[in-house]
Amino acid sequence: MTAQRGKDLLLKVHDGADYATVAGLRTKRLAFNAQTVDVTDAESAGRWRELLGGAGVQRASLSGAGLFKDQASDALVRGVFFAGEVLSWQVVIPDFGTVSGPFQVTALEYAGSHDGELTFELALESAGALAFGVL
Template sequence: MTVTSGKDMLLRLADGEGGYDTIGGLRTKTFSLASGTVDITHADSPGWRELLPCGGIRQANVSGNGLFIDDDAAERARSLFFSGEHETWQLQIPGFGDLVGAFQITNLDYAGEFRGEASFSLTLASAGEVTFTAAVS
């Protein structure tokens, strides 16, 4: 993965018509992928822990903060949080690829300073399979 601008990472929400809408003006975005393990060490193991290949639960988490740049994006995020529904999200990472899957908003924060802009942050947790498509070089 070559050096790329953080502004080019996009968090997008399915628009219901086969496309995606960028969600707000996110200034920072973070994603993490994790995989649990299943320990299968037994009495005849050679003294090292043994793990079941592909045995653990995989998960993806995405978080970001920034500014809502239109009322529709703010309303969709708020609505999804309060309904608890899963929706298809896409995270585009230039030079790496795209992650697409069902996510649930698990955290939605709003903040603002007296002489500054109002901002928001959100956290998404995967709620099913997440597919990965590598970036084309």
């Protein structure tokens, strides 16, 4: 993969009909994590830690920050947060693929200064199995 423009990484939410881009995001991040299951015992070779493959819990975290430029996406994200809903979200990674599946908005923050624009930050956690699609 060659160098990519960061702005081409898109965060989208399913609005009931299709995936809609969350407007005004300046930064986006997708992180994958896998919990380990330690099966080390007194007979482990050299007392090195042993892990049980495929046994840990996997999860993904999405986050973004920016400006709400579009009332529809602002209302959708805010409504999803306050309702505690789990919706289908999608991250488009240019020249790589898409990651989509159920996520819950776990944080929604608004900030502003007296001489600047209103900004927001949101955090999402996976709430089920994710799918990867090749672009």
